[in-house]
Amino acid sequence: MSAVGTVLGMLLTDLRHFLDLPEDAPNPSHRLGEHLGNIVRAATAGDAGTAWESMLPCRRRPANRRCPGRMIVLRSEPDTPISWQCNTCDDAGVISNWTDSPFDLRRRGLAIAGAVIEIVISDEAAAALREVTLLDPGCERLVFGIRAHHDDAVLIATDEDLEELIGFVAAEANHEPNRRRQQRLDSAFASLSAAQTPSGR
Ligand SMILES: [Zn+2]
Numbered sequence: 001m002s003a004v005g006t007v008l009g010m011l012l013t014d015l016r017h018f019l020d021l022p023e024d025a026p027n028p029s030h031r032l033g034e035h036l037g038n039i040v041r042a043a044t045a046g047d048a049g050t051a052w053e054s055m056l057p058c059r060r061r062p063a064n065r066r067c068p069g070r071m072i073v074l075r076s077e078p079d080t081p082i083s084w085q086c087n088t089c090d091d092a093g094v095i096s097n098w099t100d101s102p103f104d105l106r107r108r109g110l111a112i113a114g115a116v117i118e119i120v121i122s123d124e125a126a127a128a129l130r131e132v133t134l135l136d137p138g139c140e141r142l143v144f145g146i147r148a149h150h151d152d153a154v155l156i157a158t159d160e161d162l163e164e165l166i167g168f169v170a171a172e173a174n175h176e177p178n179r180r181r182q183q184r185l186d187s188a189f190a191s192l193s194a195a196q197t198p199s200g201r
Pocket of ligand 1: 068
């Protein structure tokens with residue numbers, strides 16, 4: 001099977017073909033690989049069996065303007081493809097062979113139950129969090145599990161998760177040489193810190 005095919009307008013992709021793309025592969029391949037990797041991270045960070053709307057932006061640019069849509073993702077069984085579709089345009093596809101890839105964020109072992117809080121953050125803050133490079137899998141799961149809610153994003157975390165994530169964001173902001181990116185990280189840091197409950201401080 002080739003790396004990419006289409007059936008009835010659906011983009012059929014095999015994640016394995018995008019895992020070790022050579023540096024000199026064409027840019028569109030790298031961009032598609034990144035897009036697919038993020039979809040797998042979101043689909044494996046969220047619940048299985050129900051389609052939900054992530055904060056991942058659509059990759060399409062009809063008439064050179066970015067499609068404002070977000071990716072709706074659905075994961076069912078481990079060995080069946082992940083489906084995705086834009087909530088605005090007709091871009092849609094399935095991704096096979098994602099199981100146990102580096103983008104597979106499914107929880108290993110039992111989750112420790114704790115009271116969770118819902119934190120509403122901006123679209124920009126959610127995007128800044130996705131760019132944090134130092135996250136451990138638990139924090140990646142929080143960030144890619146962020147759901148779209150109207151124009152905002154909702155992050156669901158326990159106080160402990162939140163504290164850990166705030167630590168990563170602070171570390172990244174401290175080492176960020178790009179001033180604009182640092183400001184975006186600082187603002188994400190501020191919205192997360194504001195959501196901490198007093199006992200968690
Ligand atoms: Zn779209």
